[in-house]
Amino acid sequence: MGPEAVPEPEPEAEVQPVAPAVRPSAETIDTAPLNPPQGSAKMQARDVSVSYGDKQALKDVSIQIFDDRVTAFIGPSGCGKSTFLRCLNRMNDTIPSARVTGEIELDGEDIYSPRMDVVQLRARVGMVFQKPNPFPKSIFENVAYGPRIHGLAQNKTELAEIVERSLKRAGLWDEVKDRLQESGTALSGGQQQRLCIARAIAVDPEVILMDEPCSALDPIATAKIEELIHELRGRYAIAIVTHNMQQAARVSQRTAFFHLGELVEYGKTSEIFTNPRERRTQDYITGRYG
Template sequence: MTLIHDNMEKMDAKMAARNVSVFYDKKKAIDDVSIDIPSSVVTAFIGPSGCGKSTFLRTLNRMNDTIPAARVEGSVTLDGEDIYRSKMDVVQLRARVGMVFQKPNPFPKSIYENIAYGPRIHGFAEKKDELDSVVERSLRRAGLWEEVKDRLADSGTALSGGQQQRLCIARAIAVDPEVILMDEPCSALDPIATAKIEELIADLAGRYAIVIVTHSMQQAARVSQRTAFFHLGHMVEYGPTSDIFTNPLEERTKDYITGRYG
Protein backbone atom coordinates (compact mmCIF):
# COMPACT_ATOMS: atom_id res chain seq x y z
CA MET A 1 0.00 0.00 0.00
CA THR A 2 1.23 3.46 -0.89
CA LEU A 3 0.92 6.16 1.74
CA ILE A 4 -0.26 9.47 0.29
CA HIS A 5 0.10 12.60 2.38
CA ASP A 6 -3.32 14.01 3.24
CA ASN A 7 -2.19 17.61 2.99
CA MET A 8 -1.27 17.41 -0.69
CA GLU A 9 -3.18 20.22 -2.30
CA LYS A 10 -5.40 19.33 -5.25
CA MET A 11 -3.47 19.80 -8.46
CA ASP A 12 -4.40 19.03 -12.04
CA ALA A 13 -2.83 15.74 -13.14
CA LYS A 14 -1.00 15.97 -16.46
CA MET A 15 -0.34 12.23 -16.35
CA ALA A 16 -1.93 9.54 -14.22
CA ALA A 17 -0.87 5.94 -13.63
CA ARG A 18 -3.29 3.44 -12.17
CA ASN A 19 -2.35 -0.03 -10.90
CA VAL A 20 0.74 -0.19 -13.11
CA SER A 21 2.87 -3.33 -12.93
CA VAL A 22 5.88 -4.03 -15.14
CA PHE A 23 7.24 -7.49 -15.89
CA TYR A 24 10.49 -8.59 -17.49
CA ASP A 25 9.50 -12.08 -18.61
CA LYS A 26 8.12 -13.51 -15.35
CA LYS A 27 9.97 -11.14 -13.02
CA LYS A 28 7.81 -8.34 -11.64
CA ALA A 29 9.88 -5.15 -11.51
CA ILE A 30 7.03 -2.76 -10.63
CA ASP A 31 4.08 -3.80 -8.49
CA ASP A 32 0.74 -1.98 -8.65
CA VAL A 33 1.86 1.66 -8.74
CA SER A 34 -0.71 4.47 -8.93
CA ILE A 35 0.34 8.12 -9.05
CA ASP A 36 -0.73 11.47 -10.47
CA ILE A 37 1.94 13.60 -12.14
CA PRO A 38 0.87 17.26 -11.80
CA SER A 39 1.43 19.96 -14.36
CA SER A 40 4.08 22.65 -14.02
CA VAL A 41 5.97 21.19 -11.06
CA VAL A 42 8.93 18.85 -10.58
CA THR A 43 8.23 15.37 -9.25
CA ALA A 44 11.22 13.36 -7.98
CA PHE A 45 11.44 9.56 -7.79
CA ILE A 46 13.89 8.43 -5.10
CA GLY A 47 14.91 5.07 -3.70
CA PRO A 48 17.82 2.62 -3.57
CA SER A 49 19.38 1.11 -6.70
CA GLY A 50 17.22 -1.52 -8.33
CA CYS A 51 14.01 -0.35 -6.66
CA GLY A 52 12.18 0.22 -9.97
CA LYS A 53 12.12 4.00 -10.19
CA SER A 54 13.77 4.17 -13.64
CA THR A 55 11.65 1.26 -14.88
CA PHE A 56 8.51 3.12 -13.82
CA LEU A 57 9.76 6.36 -15.39
CA ARG A 58 10.08 4.56 -18.72
CA THR A 59 6.43 3.48 -18.59
CA LEU A 60 5.44 7.15 -18.88
CA ASN A 61 6.53 7.39 -22.52
CA ARG A 62 6.55 3.69 -23.41
CA MET A 63 10.33 3.36 -23.52
CA ASN A 64 9.87 -0.14 -22.12
CA ASP A 65 8.40 -1.04 -25.52
CA THR A 66 12.01 -1.21 -26.76
CA ILE A 67 12.71 -4.15 -24.41
CA PRO A 68 11.25 -7.37 -25.94
CA ALA A 69 10.79 -9.11 -22.58
CA ALA A 70 8.97 -6.17 -20.97
CA ARG A 71 5.22 -6.18 -20.36
CA VAL A 72 3.14 -3.43 -18.76
CA GLU A 73 -0.19 -3.92 -16.99
CA GLY A 74 -2.51 -1.18 -15.74
CA SER A 75 -3.15 2.20 -17.33
CA VAL A 76 -1.16 5.37 -17.93
CA THR A 77 -2.95 8.45 -19.24
CA LEU A 78 -1.78 11.77 -20.68
CA ASP A 79 -4.50 14.42 -20.45
CA GLY A 80 -6.93 11.56 -19.87
CA GLU A 81 -5.87 9.60 -22.96
CA ASP A 82 -4.57 6.04 -22.48
CA ILE A 83 -1.02 6.03 -23.86
CA TYR A 84 -1.02 2.21 -24.11
CA ARG A 85 -4.04 1.99 -26.40
CA SER A 86 -3.32 0.19 -29.67
CA LYS A 87 -3.84 3.25 -31.89
CA MET A 88 -1.48 5.49 -29.92
CA ASP A 89 1.23 7.01 -32.14
CA VAL A 90 4.30 6.26 -30.03
CA VAL A 91 6.52 8.66 -32.00
CA GLN A 92 4.11 11.50 -31.29
CA LEU A 93 3.81 10.38 -27.67
CA ARG A 94 7.58 10.66 -27.21
CA ALA A 95 7.48 14.15 -28.70
CA ARG A 96 4.86 15.11 -26.09
CA VAL A 97 6.66 13.24 -23.30
CA GLY A 98 10.36 13.85 -23.88
CA MET A 99 13.20 12.05 -22.16
CA VAL A 100 16.69 13.00 -21.01
CA PHE A 101 18.91 10.05 -20.21
CA GLN A 102 21.52 9.40 -17.55
CA LYS A 103 24.43 9.69 -19.97
CA PRO A 104 24.36 12.64 -22.39
CA ASN A 105 23.61 11.29 -25.86
CA PRO A 106 23.85 14.05 -28.46
CA PHE A 107 23.48 12.97 -32.07
CA PRO A 108 26.74 12.81 -34.06
CA LYS A 109 25.60 15.96 -35.83
CA SER A 110 26.17 19.67 -35.47
CA ILE A 111 24.81 21.54 -32.47
CA TYR A 112 22.30 23.18 -34.82
CA GLU A 113 21.16 19.87 -36.32
CA ASN A 114 20.79 18.27 -32.88
CA ILE A 115 18.08 20.83 -32.13
CA ALA A 116 16.57 21.17 -35.62
CA TYR A 117 16.18 17.43 -36.22
CA GLY A 118 13.03 16.89 -34.13
CA PRO A 119 11.08 19.99 -35.24
CA ARG A 120 11.92 19.13 -38.86
CA ILE A 121 10.77 15.50 -38.80
CA HIS A 122 7.63 16.35 -36.81
CA GLY A 123 6.75 19.16 -39.18
CA PHE A 124 6.87 21.86 -36.51
CA ALA A 125 9.30 23.97 -38.54
CA GLU A 126 10.52 23.54 -42.10
CA LYS A 127 11.83 26.85 -43.41
CA LYS A 128 15.33 27.97 -42.46
CA ASP A 129 14.16 31.05 -40.54
CA GLU A 130 11.64 28.95 -38.60
CA LEU A 131 14.31 26.41 -37.68
CA ASP A 132 16.74 29.17 -36.75
CA SER A 133 14.14 30.56 -34.35
CA VAL A 134 13.43 27.16 -32.77
CA VAL A 135 17.13 26.41 -32.36
CA GLU A 136 17.86 29.74 -30.69
CA ARG A 137 14.79 29.59 -28.43
CA SER A 138 15.54 26.01 -27.32
CA LEU A 139 19.21 26.74 -26.62
CA ARG A 140 18.25 29.88 -24.68
CA ARG A 141 15.78 27.93 -22.55
CA ALA A 142 18.50 25.36 -21.90
CA GLY A 143 20.92 28.10 -20.84
CA LEU A 144 23.33 27.17 -23.61
CA TRP A 145 22.86 29.84 -26.29
CA GLU A 146 25.55 32.27 -25.14
CA GLU A 147 28.09 29.43 -24.93
CA VAL A 148 27.49 27.97 -28.40
CA LYS A 149 25.91 30.68 -30.59
CA ASP A 150 29.17 31.23 -32.51
CA ARG A 151 29.81 27.54 -33.17
CA LEU A 152 26.46 26.03 -34.10
CA ALA A 153 28.14 24.12 -36.93
CA ASP A 154 30.44 22.28 -34.49
CA SER A 155 29.61 18.71 -33.49
CA GLY A 156 27.41 18.32 -30.43
CA THR A 157 29.76 15.57 -29.24
CA ALA A 158 32.60 18.11 -28.97
CA LEU A 159 30.90 19.89 -26.07
CA SER A 160 31.73 19.20 -22.42
CA GLY A 161 29.63 16.65 -20.53
CA GLY A 162 27.50 19.29 -18.83
CA GLN A 163 27.02 21.18 -22.10
CA GLN A 164 26.08 17.94 -23.85
CA GLN A 165 23.40 17.27 -21.24
CA ARG A 166 21.99 20.78 -21.65
CA LEU A 167 22.06 20.22 -25.42
CA CYS A 168 20.00 17.05 -24.91
CA ILE A 169 17.53 19.02 -22.79
CA ALA A 170 17.36 21.68 -25.52
CA ARG A 171 16.76 18.92 -28.06
CA ALA A 172 13.90 17.55 -25.94
CA ILE A 173 12.17 20.91 -25.55
CA ALA A 174 12.61 21.86 -29.22
CA VAL A 175 9.54 19.77 -30.14
CA ASP A 176 7.46 21.63 -27.54
CA PRO A 177 6.79 18.71 -25.16
CA GLU A 178 4.28 18.76 -22.33
CA VAL A 179 6.23 16.46 -20.01
CA ILE A 180 9.99 16.00 -19.59
CA LEU A 181 11.33 12.79 -18.03
CA MET A 182 14.87 12.89 -16.65
CA ASP A 183 16.61 9.66 -15.66
CA GLU A 184 19.43 10.65 -13.29
CA PRO A 185 20.49 13.51 -15.60
CA CYS A 186 23.37 14.63 -13.38
CA SER A 187 24.92 11.31 -12.37
CA ALA A 188 27.74 11.60 -14.96
CA LEU A 189 28.41 15.30 -14.30
CA ASP A 190 30.72 17.24 -12.01
CA PRO A 191 29.28 19.49 -9.25
CA ILE A 192 29.49 22.70 -11.32
CA ALA A 193 27.68 21.14 -14.30
CA THR A 194 25.17 19.57 -11.90
CA ALA A 195 24.39 22.98 -10.41
CA LYS A 196 23.71 24.35 -13.90
CA ILE A 197 21.34 21.48 -14.71
CA GLU A 198 19.52 22.01 -11.42
CA GLU A 199 19.13 25.72 -12.18
CA LEU A 200 17.79 24.79 -15.60
CA ILE A 201 15.26 22.37 -14.09
CA ALA A 202 14.02 25.15 -11.81
CA ASP A 203 13.69 27.50 -14.80
CA LEU A 204 11.78 24.93 -16.84
CA ALA A 205 9.45 23.79 -14.06
CA GLY A 206 6.76 26.37 -14.72
CA ARG A 207 6.57 25.44 -18.41
CA TYR A 208 6.46 21.65 -18.23
CA ALA A 209 5.56 18.76 -15.98
CA ILE A 210 9.01 17.38 -15.06
CA VAL A 211 9.75 13.98 -13.52
CA ILE A 212 13.30 13.30 -12.35
CA VAL A 213 14.81 10.05 -11.10
CA THR A 214 17.69 10.78 -8.77
CA HIS A 215 19.90 8.89 -6.33
CA SER A 216 20.70 12.17 -4.61
CA MET A 217 18.24 13.01 -1.86
CA GLN A 218 19.82 16.45 -1.63
CA GLN A 219 19.06 17.00 -5.31
CA ALA A 220 15.47 15.84 -4.87
CA ALA A 221 15.08 18.25 -1.97
CA ARG A 222 16.54 21.12 -4.01
CA VAL A 223 14.67 20.74 -7.30
CA SER A 224 11.34 19.01 -6.66
CA GLN A 225 7.98 19.93 -5.19
CA ARG A 226 6.66 16.35 -5.10
CA THR A 227 8.59 13.21 -4.16
CA ALA A 228 7.74 9.52 -4.51
CA PHE A 229 9.81 6.95 -2.62
CA PHE A 230 10.23 3.55 -4.29
CA HIS A 231 11.43 0.35 -2.63
CA LEU A 232 11.59 -3.19 -4.06
CA GLY A 233 9.25 -2.38 -6.94
CA HIS A 234 6.64 -0.65 -4.79
CA MET A 235 5.90 3.05 -4.48
CA VAL A 236 5.94 3.30 -0.69
CA GLU A 237 5.08 6.94 -0.11
CA TYR A 238 4.18 10.02 -2.14
CA GLY A 239 3.71 13.61 -1.08
CA PRO A 240 5.09 17.14 -1.00
CA THR A 241 8.89 16.96 -0.97
CA SER A 242 9.13 18.89 2.31
CA ASP A 243 6.84 16.36 4.02
CA ILE A 244 8.65 13.32 2.64
CA PHE A 245 11.99 14.61 3.97
CA THR A 246 10.84 16.06 7.31
CA ASN A 247 7.77 14.05 8.24
CA PRO A 248 7.67 10.70 6.40
CA LEU A 249 4.70 8.50 7.22
CA GLU A 250 6.41 5.15 6.55
CA GLU A 251 9.29 3.65 8.51
CA ARG A 252 11.01 2.48 5.32
CA THR A 253 10.99 6.04 3.99
CA LYS A 254 12.43 7.36 7.23
CA ASP A 255 15.15 4.69 7.22
CA TYR A 256 16.15 5.59 3.66
CA ILE A 257 16.09 9.34 4.26
CA THR A 258 18.25 8.96 7.37
CA GLY A 259 20.78 6.73 5.57
CA ARG A 260 20.09 3.42 7.28
CA TYR A 261 20.12 1.72 3.91
CA GLY A 262 20.37 2.68 0.26
Protein backbone atom coordinates in the same frame (compact mmCIF):
# COMPACT_ATOMS: atom_id res chain seq x y z
CA MET B 1 -8.82 9.87 -1.21
CA GLY B 2 -12.04 9.80 -3.22
CA PRO B 3 -11.97 11.20 -6.72
CA GLU B 4 -14.60 13.89 -6.10
CA ALA B 5 -13.21 15.34 -2.90
CA VAL B 6 -11.58 18.75 -3.11
CA PRO B 7 -9.07 18.75 -0.28
CA GLU B 8 -8.36 21.61 2.05
CA PRO B 9 -4.93 23.17 1.53
CA GLU B 10 -2.58 21.50 3.97
CA PRO B 11 -0.58 23.61 6.42
CA GLU B 12 3.17 23.13 6.23
CA ALA B 13 4.37 20.72 8.90
CA GLU B 14 6.10 22.33 11.88
CA VAL B 15 8.48 19.50 12.62
CA GLN B 16 12.18 18.99 12.79
CA PRO B 17 13.57 17.36 9.69
CA VAL B 18 14.31 13.66 10.13
CA ALA B 19 17.38 14.10 7.96
CA PRO B 20 18.71 17.60 8.70
CA ALA B 21 21.20 17.44 5.81
CA VAL B 22 18.33 17.07 3.38
CA ARG B 23 16.27 20.09 4.26
CA PRO B 24 14.05 21.16 1.34
CA SER B 25 14.92 24.60 0.02
CA ALA B 26 12.42 27.43 0.49
CA GLU B 27 11.92 27.52 -3.28
CA THR B 28 10.66 23.97 -3.37
CA ILE B 29 7.98 24.46 -0.71
CA ASP B 30 4.71 23.57 -2.37
CA THR B 31 1.56 25.06 -0.94
CA ALA B 32 -0.80 23.40 -3.43
CA PRO B 33 -3.05 20.58 -2.20
CA LEU B 34 -1.46 17.13 -2.51
CA ASN B 35 -4.35 15.63 -4.42
CA PRO B 36 -6.07 18.26 -6.53
CA PRO B 37 -9.44 17.34 -8.04
CA GLN B 38 -9.61 14.40 -10.43
CA GLY B 39 -8.72 15.31 -13.97
CA SER B 40 -6.24 18.06 -13.13
CA ALA B 41 -3.19 15.81 -13.35
CA LYS B 42 -1.03 16.01 -16.46
CA MET B 43 -0.31 12.31 -16.18
CA GLN B 44 -2.10 9.70 -14.14
CA ALA B 45 -0.80 6.16 -13.58
CA ARG B 46 -3.12 3.51 -12.17
CA ASP B 47 -1.98 0.11 -10.93
CA VAL B 48 1.03 -0.02 -13.20
CA SER B 49 3.02 -3.25 -12.97
CA VAL B 50 6.03 -4.21 -15.05
CA SER B 51 7.75 -7.57 -15.50
CA TYR B 52 10.92 -8.40 -17.37
CA GLY B 53 10.29 -11.99 -18.45
CA ASP B 54 8.99 -13.66 -15.29
CA LYS B 55 10.67 -11.19 -12.92
CA GLN B 56 8.34 -8.54 -11.59
CA ALA B 57 10.05 -5.12 -11.33
CA LEU B 58 7.08 -2.89 -10.42
CA LYS B 59 3.88 -3.65 -8.53
CA ASP B 60 0.65 -1.67 -8.80
CA VAL B 61 2.06 1.83 -8.93
CA SER B 62 -0.53 4.63 -8.95
CA ILE B 63 0.59 8.24 -9.04
CA GLN B 64 -0.28 11.61 -10.53
CA ILE B 65 2.20 13.95 -12.21
CA PHE B 66 1.30 17.66 -12.30
CA ASP B 67 2.05 20.61 -14.53
CA ASP B 68 4.37 23.29 -13.15
CA ARG B 69 5.86 20.88 -10.68
CA VAL B 70 8.91 18.69 -10.42
CA THR B 71 8.27 15.17 -9.15
CA ALA B 72 11.33 13.26 -7.90
CA PHE B 73 11.48 9.45 -7.88
CA ILE B 74 13.86 8.23 -5.18
CA GLY B 75 14.74 4.84 -3.71
CA PRO B 76 17.52 2.28 -3.48
CA SER B 77 19.16 0.85 -6.56
CA GLY B 78 16.98 -1.64 -8.44
CA CYS B 79 13.71 -0.51 -6.81
CA GLY B 80 12.10 0.28 -10.18
CA LYS B 81 12.42 4.08 -10.49
CA SER B 82 13.78 4.03 -14.05
CA THR B 83 11.40 1.28 -15.06
CA PHE B 84 8.47 3.43 -13.96
CA LEU B 85 9.86 6.57 -15.60
CA ARG B 86 10.22 4.67 -18.87
CA CYS B 87 6.58 3.58 -18.68
CA LEU B 88 5.54 7.25 -18.91
CA ASN B 89 6.59 7.55 -22.56
CA ARG B 90 6.56 3.87 -23.46
CA MET B 91 10.33 3.53 -23.63
CA ASN B 92 9.84 0.04 -22.18
CA ASP B 93 8.30 -0.90 -25.55
CA THR B 94 11.88 -1.08 -26.82
CA ILE B 95 12.75 -3.87 -24.33
CA PRO B 96 11.38 -7.16 -25.73
CA SER B 97 11.05 -8.91 -22.34
CA ALA B 98 9.19 -5.98 -20.69
CA ARG B 99 5.46 -6.39 -20.07
CA VAL B 100 3.50 -3.42 -18.76
CA THR B 101 -0.01 -3.67 -17.27
CA GLY B 102 -2.26 -1.03 -15.72
CA GLU B 103 -3.20 2.35 -17.14
CA ILE B 104 -1.32 5.55 -17.82
CA GLU B 105 -3.09 8.65 -19.09
CA LEU B 106 -1.71 11.87 -20.54
CA ASP B 107 -4.37 14.59 -20.32
CA GLY B 108 -6.92 11.82 -19.82
CA GLU B 109 -5.83 9.88 -22.92
CA ASP B 110 -4.63 6.27 -22.52
CA ILE B 111 -1.01 6.24 -23.74
CA TYR B 112 -1.05 2.44 -24.12
CA SER B 113 -4.08 2.53 -26.41
CA PRO B 114 -3.42 1.01 -29.86
CA ARG B 115 -4.52 4.37 -31.29
CA MET B 116 -1.67 6.21 -29.58
CA ASP B 117 1.09 7.29 -31.98
CA VAL B 118 4.22 6.43 -30.00
CA VAL B 119 6.45 8.84 -31.96
CA GLN B 120 4.07 11.69 -31.13
CA LEU B 121 3.85 10.52 -27.52
CA ARG B 122 7.64 10.67 -27.13
CA ALA B 123 7.64 14.21 -28.49
CA ARG B 124 4.93 15.19 -25.97
CA VAL B 125 6.70 13.31 -23.17
CA GLY B 126 10.39 13.90 -23.82
CA MET B 127 13.26 12.14 -22.11
CA VAL B 128 16.75 13.07 -20.95
CA PHE B 129 19.03 10.18 -20.08
CA GLN B 130 21.70 9.55 -17.48
CA LYS B 131 24.55 9.78 -19.95
CA PRO B 132 24.37 12.73 -22.33
CA ASN B 133 23.75 11.22 -25.76
CA PRO B 134 23.95 13.89 -28.48
CA PHE B 135 23.84 12.64 -32.08
CA PRO B 136 27.24 12.72 -33.82
CA LYS B 137 26.06 15.76 -35.74
CA SER B 138 26.36 19.52 -35.40
CA ILE B 139 24.94 21.38 -32.40
CA PHE B 140 22.36 22.94 -34.75
CA GLU B 141 21.34 19.57 -36.21
CA ASN B 142 20.97 17.99 -32.78
CA VAL B 143 18.24 20.47 -31.96
CA ALA B 144 16.77 20.88 -35.49
CA TYR B 145 16.29 17.15 -36.11
CA GLY B 146 13.11 16.71 -34.04
CA PRO B 147 11.26 19.84 -35.25
CA ARG B 148 12.15 18.86 -38.83
CA ILE B 149 10.78 15.30 -38.63
CA HIS B 150 7.69 16.53 -36.79
CA GLY B 151 7.11 19.26 -39.39
CA LEU B 152 7.18 22.06 -36.79
CA ALA B 153 8.90 24.63 -39.02
CA GLN B 154 7.64 25.98 -42.37
CA ASN B 155 11.04 27.13 -43.55
CA LYS B 156 14.70 27.51 -42.59
CA THR B 157 14.14 30.77 -40.72
CA GLU B 158 11.50 29.20 -38.51
CA LEU B 159 13.72 26.19 -37.90
CA ALA B 160 16.61 28.47 -36.90
CA GLU B 161 14.25 30.31 -34.53
CA ILE B 162 13.20 27.06 -32.87
CA VAL B 163 16.85 26.04 -32.47
CA GLU B 164 17.76 29.39 -30.92
CA ARG B 165 14.75 29.41 -28.59
CA SER B 166 15.41 25.84 -27.43
CA LEU B 167 19.10 26.48 -26.80
CA LYS B 168 18.19 29.65 -24.87
CA ARG B 169 15.67 27.79 -22.74
CA ALA B 170 18.27 25.12 -22.05
CA GLY B 171 20.71 27.83 -20.92
CA LEU B 172 23.24 26.94 -23.64
CA TRP B 173 22.79 29.62 -26.33
CA ASP B 174 25.45 32.04 -25.13
CA GLU B 175 28.03 29.27 -25.00
CA VAL B 176 27.35 27.85 -28.49
CA LYS B 177 25.82 30.61 -30.63
CA ASP B 178 29.10 31.17 -32.49
CA ARG B 179 29.76 27.50 -33.18
CA LEU B 180 26.44 25.96 -34.08
CA GLN B 181 28.06 23.93 -36.87
CA GLU B 182 30.53 22.21 -34.55
CA SER B 183 29.83 18.67 -33.42
CA GLY B 184 27.57 18.25 -30.40
CA THR B 185 29.87 15.52 -29.14
CA ALA B 186 32.74 18.06 -28.83
CA LEU B 187 30.96 19.90 -26.00
CA SER B 188 31.70 19.27 -22.31
CA GLY B 189 29.54 16.72 -20.49
CA GLY B 190 27.38 19.40 -18.86
CA GLN B 191 26.97 21.24 -22.15
CA GLN B 192 26.07 17.97 -23.88
CA GLN B 193 23.39 17.33 -21.28
CA ARG B 194 21.96 20.84 -21.80
CA LEU B 195 22.07 20.15 -25.55
CA CYS B 196 20.00 17.00 -24.93
CA ILE B 197 17.56 19.10 -22.89
CA ALA B 198 17.38 21.61 -25.78
CA ARG B 199 16.71 18.70 -28.14
CA ALA B 200 13.82 17.53 -25.95
CA ILE B 201 12.43 21.08 -25.65
CA ALA B 202 12.63 21.72 -29.42
CA VAL B 203 9.61 19.52 -30.17
CA ASP B 204 7.47 21.43 -27.68
CA PRO B 205 6.93 18.71 -25.06
CA GLU B 206 4.39 18.87 -22.26
CA VAL B 207 6.29 16.56 -19.91
CA ILE B 208 10.04 16.07 -19.53
CA LEU B 209 11.35 12.86 -17.97
CA MET B 210 14.89 12.94 -16.61
CA ASP B 211 16.66 9.72 -15.65
CA GLU B 212 19.49 10.70 -13.29
CA PRO B 213 20.45 13.58 -15.58
CA CYS B 214 23.37 14.73 -13.41
CA SER B 215 24.96 11.44 -12.42
CA ALA B 216 27.68 11.74 -15.09
CA LEU B 217 28.36 15.44 -14.36
CA ASP B 218 30.68 17.37 -12.06
CA PRO B 219 29.23 19.59 -9.28
CA ILE B 220 29.31 22.80 -11.36
CA ALA B 221 27.57 21.22 -14.35
CA THR B 222 25.11 19.61 -11.91
CA ALA B 223 24.30 22.98 -10.35
CA LYS B 224 23.58 24.40 -13.81
CA ILE B 225 21.20 21.57 -14.66
CA GLU B 226 19.42 22.00 -11.30
CA GLU B 227 19.04 25.72 -11.96
CA LEU B 228 17.66 24.89 -15.38
CA ILE B 229 15.15 22.46 -13.88
CA HIS B 230 13.90 25.35 -11.68
CA GLU B 231 13.44 27.53 -14.74
CA LEU B 232 11.76 24.83 -16.82
CA ARG B 233 9.23 23.81 -14.25
CA GLY B 234 6.94 26.73 -15.00
CA ARG B 235 6.54 25.42 -18.53
CA TYR B 236 6.56 21.64 -18.28
CA ALA B 237 5.63 18.86 -15.94
CA ILE B 238 8.96 17.31 -14.95
CA ALA B 239 9.68 13.90 -13.45
CA ILE B 240 13.23 13.14 -12.36
CA VAL B 241 14.87 9.96 -11.12
CA THR B 242 17.69 10.72 -8.74
CA HIS B 243 19.89 8.80 -6.35
CA ASN B 244 20.80 12.01 -4.67
CA MET B 245 18.40 12.97 -1.90
CA GLN B 246 19.83 16.45 -1.56
CA GLN B 247 19.09 16.93 -5.23
CA ALA B 248 15.52 15.66 -4.81
CA ALA B 249 15.05 18.10 -1.92
CA ARG B 250 16.53 20.98 -3.91
CA VAL B 251 14.69 20.56 -7.20
CA SER B 252 11.37 18.87 -6.54
CA GLN B 253 8.04 19.80 -5.02
CA ARG B 254 6.75 16.21 -4.96
CA THR B 255 8.67 13.08 -4.06
CA ALA B 256 7.82 9.45 -4.67
CA PHE B 257 9.76 6.87 -2.67
CA PHE B 258 10.06 3.44 -4.29
CA HIS B 259 11.25 0.26 -2.60
CA LEU B 260 11.40 -3.26 -4.03
CA GLY B 261 9.12 -2.36 -6.92
CA GLU B 262 6.47 -0.67 -4.78
CA LEU B 263 5.60 2.96 -4.46
CA VAL B 264 5.88 3.19 -0.68
CA GLU B 265 5.05 6.85 -0.23
CA TYR B 266 4.27 9.85 -2.37
CA GLY B 267 3.88 13.37 -1.07
CA LYS B 268 5.11 16.88 -0.88
CA THR B 269 8.90 16.94 -0.86
CA SER B 270 8.86 19.09 2.27
CA GLU B 271 6.84 16.44 4.11
CA ILE B 272 8.61 13.36 2.76
CA PHE B 273 11.93 14.73 4.03
CA THR B 274 10.69 16.10 7.36
CA ASN B 275 7.77 13.99 8.38
CA PRO B 276 7.44 10.78 6.34
CA ARG B 277 4.44 8.59 7.12
CA GLU B 278 6.14 5.28 6.41
CA ARG B 279 8.92 3.65 8.37
CA ARG B 280 10.64 2.49 5.16
CA THR B 281 10.78 6.08 3.86
CA GLN B 282 12.23 7.29 7.13
CA ASP B 283 14.87 4.54 7.12
CA TYR B 284 15.87 5.43 3.57
CA ILE B 285 16.11 9.18 4.00
CA THR B 286 18.09 8.81 7.19
CA GLY B 287 20.56 6.58 5.37
CA ARG B 288 19.69 3.32 7.09
CA TYR B 289 19.77 1.52 3.76
CA GLY B 290 20.16 2.17 0.07
